Amino acid sequence: GAAYRCFCSPQRLQLLRRDALRRQQTPRYDNRCRHLTATEVAQKLSQGLDCVIRFRLERGVQPFQDLVYGWNKHEVAEVEGDPVILKGDGFPTYHLANVVDDHHMGITHVLRGTEWLASTSKHLLLYKALGWEPPQFGHLPLLLNKDGGKLSKRQGDIFLERFARDGFLPEALLDIVTNCGSGFAEKQMGRTLEELISQFEVGRITTHSALLDLEALPEFNRIHLTRHIENQGLRQKLVRELQGLVELVYGDQQVDPDVLEKEYVERVLLLRKGHISLLKNLVSSDYSYLWVRPLVSRQQLQTISAEVDKIGKLVLGLLTRPAAALTVEELNRELRKVQEQTRETKYSSMMQLLRLALSGQQHGPSVAEMMVTLGAEEVCGRIHRALSS
CATH class of the missing domain: 1.10.246 (Serum Albumin; Chain A, Domain 1)
Structure with a gap:
């Protein structure tokens, strides 16, 4: 049949490996147990010897057309020994498991990393042995770090859980991964899932590896977060x-x-x-x-302008209108008018004073935006508290 029991001990396999390396050859199994007779197999089983199941590799594999790399074939029987497909504990290896899983799940297209390209002929032999129609295969270029090193699951900072914990949106991750690779006519930030589906073309996938610059991820996330907010x-x-x-x-x-x-x-x-x-x-x-009211004293405000009381009174007068009527544009215009009514305070100094009173900080969004965000009642309360402290 296409598979057979192998009784070779780990010690024998290790000796084979050492001998191959000593002769500067690629280690491979010598297919010794392939030639055991049914009687010999039965005898070893009766002795309670441990065994694994190996797949018999045949020469003369058929070429296959990869969606990315075109026509390919690898004469695996010439470069490696018969692979283990069932381990001693009865669990399948990847080579068998992926073939069985894909068949029973009705997978029509297998898209995986280019490192599996050389194993595809082996997997096609397994499909043939099982009498199953194989899916189409497409091998994708590897994602590399910004410095050109291969991304690895051993690097804790590339796990999806880490990105989710840090607050990155799934759309942003999908966007940056597809944007750094190929399959599209042009690079473009901010594609939606629907746009990715409609614009993707298999024929545009290239064979060279792609650099994944995770430093750009916050900008991708900013675009998609804005969409979520809208x-x-x-x-x-x-x-x-x-x-x-x-x-x-x-x-x-x-x-x-x-x-x-x-x-x-x-x-x-x-x-x-x-x-x-x-x-x-x-x-x-x-x-x-x-979220928390700042602690700002009158003395702090007076170091910015001696006209703190006048400025406070004029600004409070702006806020008598309903909060719904406050807009950033209107307040920017009105605050200019307030500054014109002062004697010695520059507009920049007045903004510094108001920002300090409202936030306790020297930098941040515009004062007008702060006022609209906080609302008229809260702004009045903060100005009153600062002036009376």
Whole structure:
């Protein structure tokens, strides 16, 4: 038959290997047990000897057409010994398992790494021995690190769990992997799954390896996160995730319950879309003012401008209108007018003063955006507290 029992001990196989290496040859099994008679096999089994099942490799393999590499064939019988397909414990090796699994799952196209190209003729012999029609094979170029080294599962930073834990979206991972390889007419960031499907062409896959620059992943994620925020259904999921992150990061501080309200969290997302690469960016120290009121003294504000009271009064006057009427564009115009009513305070200094009063920070989004995000009532409260402290 196409398979046979092999009783060779690990010690004998090790000696074969050492002898081949000593002669500077590639180690291979010498197919010794292929020639055992039925009587010899029965005798060894009666003695309780351990065995494995090997597949009998035949010469004269048929060429196959790979979807990427074209016509190929590898005379595996000339370069290697008969492979083990069932181990001593009864478990199959990859060579048998992948053939059986793919057949019973009705797989029509096998797409795998190019390192398996040389094994395909062996797998086709297994399909032939089992009397099954083989699928089509396509071997894809390897993904390499930015420095040209092969990506490996031994590198802990390439596991999907790590990317999910860090907040990267599945769409962003799919986008960067397909963008760094081939199969498309041009490179393009931000493709949706539907666009990937419609634009992909097998004939455009190249045979050279692709460099995967994971430093670009945050930018890919920023694009897809923006899409999620703009989609009302997906945005609700982000709202819930952000609420959980706020409680996790700032739960031991005095967080006003209002900042966990859906309407407020949603407003934060909509105003910051396009500016963040990961949802967790919004709970970093740069955005702490969104969730926890800063401690800012009147004295700190006075070091920026002596007109702190006048500026505070004028800005508070802007906020008498309903919060819904506040827009970033309107506030930018009105804040310019406020500065024109001061005597000595430059516009940049006034923005610095207001940013400090509202966030306790020197950098961040525009003051107008901060005011719209926080809402009129919260802005007034923070300005009052800063002036009276």
